[in-house]
Amino acid sequence: MLSRLMVWLLAGVTLAILVALGEVLPSWCVFLLVTAAAKGLAALGLVLVIRTGLLSFGQGLFYCAGGYGAGLLMLWGGITDMTLLVLAGGAVALLFGLLTAPLLASYRGIFFATLTLALSMLMHGALTKADFLGGSDGLNLHSPTLFGLRPASAAEAVHMLYLFSSVLVVAVAVACRRHFDSLRGLLSLATRDNEIRVEYLGASVSRVISENFVAAAFLGGVGGALNAIAVGHIDPELAFWTTSGEFVFVAILSGYLSVAAVFASSILLELIRSFSSQYFPNAWQMSLGIFMLASILFLPNGIGGLIVRRKACDPGKDPA
């Protein structure tokens, strides 16, 4: 377990490195990091759920809710400030999380996975036919601003968004690290190991699951809003089950022990996607599948298991 001082120190160093990288990396690379940050935030949410021993195949629901929340606030409300938009996206997704968590908290295993899948597909089905929200084509967004600053060029806009998402990612990462090490965070792992023991200790399993699920919804919404602002477009595909599948890929590859590993996996996903789609356009999903199988077989605790060792952890314990 890292000490509090160590966490802040690491966060400061990481932020400094990210800011410095933003100055030297080419624009396409910076954009890739922004999209990886958006996906990573949503996947980090999924990791919170996985820590309680559940697998959600519907994280796309919140990613989509966050994207539409931010997008519609921009188009209908005329707000362009990225801080407000991202917070609004998170808030909309949080609302969806609060509505669905009481229902989902009593489900386990494949029933939890299929019900989350069904809920996100409901969202997808509804949005596809909602013509006032752009139907299946979705909507195009305007360019964002930051604290009243309007970027002069496209490259500057990407750079501004990159700085914003770097601060956001580091802040969320610190919060999650603190949560992982807190009593509540450790209760999640205890729930995953043995629900009955947790109940006997006097804690409420369904409360642990609901809290993590709602937090996951918020992070999904924040990620979705960031992605919507970066790409400048929202459409129902954000809630399609294959989008949720990408978060599952990132979460499984990273494991549930390390926060940094989630963003590393997310960057890896974006790198595989952009390089494969350029050189092997019909084989990039295949490489994802192979990575995922290899991870399940050889790294049951994901990349994070290489960084953080879980004490007294059964080495054969499953990643989800």
Add this chain to the structure above:
Amino acid sequence: MELVTTILIDGLIDASWIFIVAVGLTLIFGVLNILNIAHGNFYAIGAYAAANAVGVYYSGAGASMPMLGLVAMTVAALVVAIVLGPLLERGLFRFFYHRDEIVLVLVTYALFLILEDATKLIWGVNPYYAYEPYGLFGTVSIGKLDYVGYDFFLIGMAIVIGILLWLGLNRTRSGKVVLAVIHDREMSSAAGVNVTKIFVISFTIGVFLAALGGAFTAPKISVQPGLAVMVVLFSFAVAVIGGLGSIEGAAIASLLVGIARALAIHLAPWAELFIVYLAMALMLAVRPQGIFSPTALRKI
């Protein structure tokens, strides 16, 4: 009245192929406890293989004996099942049986990703057409409307498959052995049942049913990338509504889904997909074990 008939017939036609695919999914889940996300890929591969078989057959001997095109399609599905079934069960899934059931879901998701691209690498991204068998049974007039005879052939085929599966499982010795394995893997193994063999055979039959569904819908559609993604959702919905592992449930649920879709298409087109997922979500919320599955006893 005419509208009601149309909706019922359209629903039945839809239900027929959905049932064939979904019953394979439910069989694999029942026996092996695998919720197979890659099931839609077996459907897609079956459709591609059948499109190839139909193409080869009708450009050669097919002109003189057109009905045998149906045999060519069945053989194509059989080849897919015999190649993929044992290969995947023995070569992949068996390494994960001692792990959590959710890990198996992840493995099938990885397999879905791999097969999605493998299909594109083998058959390319351009659509295939296998329309010849679609005209084999002419047209059928019901009221003022004409229907394609082939669609009724599909309904018949689904009924026959359902009955054969039910009889096979409930009235034959080997079927009862499969039921024993479903009920308790360890006890069956202790009683001398070769569980490995049952696993390979059941998985292969499941793959065959998916491939068969794909093969026989190929003449109705253009076979192209993206089939698997949608089909797996429909079969998930049917399997979940009917109760995972239940054949009777899958039959009733296919009818429900088929008719619900037909209702939506005719009366409220905006709800076509929505209604299927709504039914799935409601069923999970109210009765997660599905219509037919009895409440599972907890093993201590």
